[in-house]
Amino acid sequence: MFEYEFMQQAFIASTFIAITAGLVGVFVVSRNMSFLSHTLSEIGFAGAAFGILVGISPLAGMILFTLVSSIAVGSLSGEASRREASISAISSLFIGLGILFLSLSAQSSSYATNILFGSIVGISAPEVKQLLILALFVIFIFLIFYKPLAFDSFDHLGAQASGLKTRLLSIIFLITLALSVSIGAQIVGSLLVFVLLTLPAATAKYIVHSVPKMILVSVGLSLAGVWIGLYLAFITNWPVTFFISTFEVLAYFGGLSYKNWKLTH
Amino acid sequence: MIEAKNLTKSFGKQLIFKNLNFRINNGEFISLIGPNGSGKTTLVKILMGLESKTSGTLNVAKQTIGYVPQFRNIDLDYPLSIEQFIRLNLKFTFSPKQRQLDNELITTIMEKTHLTQLKNRPLGLASGGEKQKAYLAQALLNEPKILILDESTASLDVEVKMQLMDLVQELNQKYQLTVIFITHDYELTKKYTKRALLFKNKTLEELDVAEVSKKMFEMEG
Numbered sequence: 001m002f003e004y005e006f007m008q009q010a011f012i013a014s015t016f017i018a019i020t021a022g023l024v025g026v027f028v029v030s031r032n033m034s035f036l037s038h039t040l041s042e043i044g045f046a047g048a049a050f051g052i053l054v055g056i057s058p059l060a061g062m063i064l065f066t067l068v069s070s071i072a073v074g075s076l077s078g079e080a081s082r083r084e085a086s087i088s089a090i091s092s093l094f095i096g097l098g099i100l101f102l103s104l105s106a107q108s109s110s111y112a113t114n115i116l117f118g119s120i121v122g123i124s125a126p127e128v129k130q131l132l133i134l135a136l137f138v139i140f141i142f143l144i145f146y147k148p149l150a151f152d153s154f155d156h157l158g159a160q161a162s163g164l165k166t167r168l169l170s171i172i173f174l175i176t177l178a179l180s181v182s183i184g185a186q187i188v189g190s191l192l193v194f195v196l197l198t199l200p201a202a203t204a205k206y207i208v209h210s211v212p213k214m215i216l217v218s219v220g221l222s223l224a225g226v227w228i229g230l231y232l233a234f235i236t237n238w239p240v241t242f243f244i245s246t247f248e249v250l251a252y253f254g255g256l257s258y259k260n261w262k263l264t265h
Numbered sequence: 266m267i268e269a270k271n272l273t274k275s276f277g278k279q280l281i282f283k284n285l286n287f288r289i290n291n292g293e294f295i296s297l298i299g300p301n302g303s304g305k306t307t308l309v310k311i312l313m314g315l316e317s318k319t320s321g322t323l324n325v326a327k328q329t330i331g332y333v334p335q336f337r338n339i340d341l342d343y344p345l346s347i348e349q350f351i352r353l354n355l356k357f358t359f360s361p362k363q364r365q366l367d368n369e370l371i372t373t374i375m376e377k378t379h380l381t382q383l384k385n386r387p388l389g390l391a392s393g394g395e396k397q398k399a400y401l402a403q404a405l406l407n408e409p410k411i412l413i414l415d416e417s418t419a420s421l422d423v424e425v426k427m428q429l430m431d432l433v434q435e436l437n438q439k440y441q442l443t444v445i446f447i448t449h450d451y452e453l454t455k456k457y458t459k460r461a462l463l464f465k466n467k468t469l470e471e472l473d474v475a476e477v478s479k480k481m482f483e484m485e486g
Contacts, residue, residue, distance in 0.1 A: 030344075147357035154345055155353050158403055160315065161332035162354055209346040209387050211353075263390075 001234045006123070013128045014187045014226040016135040018196065022219030023142055024180040025201035026211070027173060030153040034202075035084065036073060038194040039091040040181045043069045045190040046098035047182075048115045053105040058115060059130060059182060062190070065094070066178035071171065118189030118241050127186070134183050138176045145172055150211045187226065192241050196222055199248035203255035221251050266291050267312065267411070267443075272321035274307055281307050285321070285469045287462055291410070292441040294434065296454045296474075298482065299464025305447050308469075309413055312445075325411075331404030335416040339396060343389030347380055347399045350388045354406040370406065378402040378432060394425035398432070405436075411443040412436070418450060426450075430457050451482045 001007045028037050044062040051061020073087060102112050113119075123131075142149070152159040152169045160166050177197075184193035204217035229243035272285040282304040289295055297305055310316035311323065313330050345353075348371065355367050375381045378398045383391065388399060397417050404412065414433065418426040434457055436442045448454055454461060454477055461477050463470045 032338075147355070151353040155337065155350065155403070157334050157337050158353065158400070161313065161334065161404065162407060163314070205342065205344040209344055209385070210349040211345070214344060 001231070005125075007230070007234060009123050009125060009128045010187070010230055011227070013123055013131050014230060015223065016132055017184050017187050018222040018226045019219050020135045020138050020180050021184050021193070021196035022200050022222030023139065023215055024176055025197045025199075025222070026204065026214045026218050027149060027153045027201075028177065028197050029201040029205060031156075031173070033177070034194065034198040036070075036087060037177060037181060037197045039073075039087050039094075040066050040070060040178060041185060041190045041193045042091045042098075043094040044181050044185050044193070045115055046094040046101065048185070048190065049098040049101035049105070049112070052111065053101045059127070059186065062182040062185060063134075063179065066181050067175060069094070070174040070178040073174070114189070115185070116189050116191045117239060118185065118187050118192065123186060131183050131186060134179055138179050138183075141172065141176050145169065149173060154211065188241050188244055192245055195245045195248050196225070199252050200225065203248075203252045206255035206259035221248065225251070266324070268322075268324045270322045272311070272323055273319045274304070274311060274316075275319050280467060282464070282467045282469065287469055287471055289443060289445065291443055292437070293460065294437045294444045294446065294458050296446045296448055296458040296461045297464075298448060298454065298461055298477070303464035304467070305464060306415065309415060309445075309447065312413070329407070329410040331407055331409030331412045333397070333400045333404050333412070333414050333417045335419050337396070337400060339388055341389045343387065345388055346385050347388050347391060347395070348375065348384035350399055351375070351380075351403045351406060354403050374402050374405050377405070377436065392425070393421050394429060397421065397429055401429075401433070409442070411445065413445045413447070415447045416449065418448065418453060426453065433457075449482060451477070 002011070028034060044066050047062040047065025048058035049061070050065065051058040054061075069090065073090070148159070148164050148169055149172070151162070152164060152166050153173070156166065159169075180197060181190075181193055184196055188196060200221035201214065201218040203221055204214040208214055208217055225244045225247040226240075228247055229240045232238070232243045233240035267287075267289040269285050269287050273283045274281040285308070297308070299305055307316060309332070311318050312325055313332060351374065352371060355371075358364055358367070372381075375384055378401055380395070380398055380402055383395055386395070388396060391399065400417070401412075401414075412433070418429060421429065430453055433444055433446075437444050446453070446458060455474060459474050461472045461474055463472055463477075
């Protein structure tokens with residue numbers, strides 16, 4: 001299948017997307033931000049639709065919207081329950097806006113389908129390059145802030161007590177999350193990008209007990225998911241997203257069963 | 266040594282406490298008592314430099330404080346092992362020599378806190394007492410001169426409480442660690458500390474532990 005250029009590009013792009021999502025996911029899960037990553041992907045949908053409407057690339061629109069809203073959400077303080085409610089309110093508004101932008105831009109509905117569900121054939125060489133640069137940027141930020149981010153994500157109170165600047169770390173994390181959502185959505189679609197951002201890391205949590213090992217397992221599962229997904233999509237002509245999400249969900253329940261089995265043995 | 270003169274804190278118009286005057290000597294094991302909401306946690310945050318004072322003076326070496334809070338967000342699914350949890354507090358290093366030193370420090374601290382046998386247990390599955398020891402060990406990694414225990418014994422069984430306090434007492438005596446023990450526990454205050462600071466009417470009274478009465482704890486609900 002690698003004789004097709006679009007498949008080569010899809011493989012390169014999804015490899016980098018999987019590495020980024022698997023890495024960032026470990027921190028999403030440990031910071032209990034799965035819900036926020038879901039919301040950000042919906043906001044990303046509105047951003048992409050906005051991009052189409054005003055004539056910039058959907059990726060640029062996505063980055064713009066997710067960055068602004070992740071920082072806005074990050075500065076929402078107060079009770080966790082109220083924050084959840086605010087996040088739901090914001091996400092409803094953005095889905096509505098996304099639909100409005102799409103209808104105003106008079107694009108065909110296949111465009112909307114691509115944004116929401118992803119598309120492997122739709123990715124061009126310059127777009128792959130953009131994704132690579134963004135993915136490398138996110139990975140670079142994580143390398144620089146790895147230790148303090150891990151401390152803050154796995155033990156917020158301890159990090160505060162040790163004098164780390166937890167507020168600044170939170171903003172840095174939200175920016176990388178916004179970028180990861182935007183790049184991940186290019187392959188799996190905005191509706192399911194949170195699958196890659198949460199499930200592999202949640203599975204890793206059940207299997208291994210250190211941060212570096214969690215990152216390895218999470219990135220591994222994420223890579224396995226997109227590679228298997230792309231291959232099966234190629235031979236069956238079914239949507240890639242279906243295979244990726246099925247693989248990750250099966251891995252998740254496998255991990256959960258392993259944990260329960262270990263508890264009783 | 267920690268010394269406060271006329272230390273006052275208010276949030277907007279709401280006064281938390283006023284004119285606190287106290288002194289905590291190096292190597293002292295002191296308890297900090299008072300009703301819920303009386304300002305104990307705010308005082309601790311000011312000591313640690315996480316909150317600013319409104320007025321007054323305070324002398325304290327901020328970098329050397331280790332803080333052990335009562336609650337952490339550690340649920341049953343928490344993935345890290347006890348050793349990995351403690352290691353979160355290590356700085357990143359490329360130097361193999363520093364890594365070696367870090368490993369030695371971890372080994373020593375786990376021995377000190379009697380956690381060596383438990384180092385691979387996931388923290389989420391550890392008992393209340395084991396968790397508190399892990400929190401303590403993580404705070405000790407900064408090699409603090411002052412240790413603040415924020416109701417660290419509150420949710421533990423009597424026997425486990427005593428074990429933890431014996432351990433803290435050992436650290437206090439062997440290494441001259443200053444310990445500030447925030448508590449609602451009359452028995453532990455009597456048994457382990459010599460002096461107490463009591464929050465009352467928005468200010469702080471210094472008491473000899475012999476003057477501490479059960480009544481001071483009963484009003485706390």
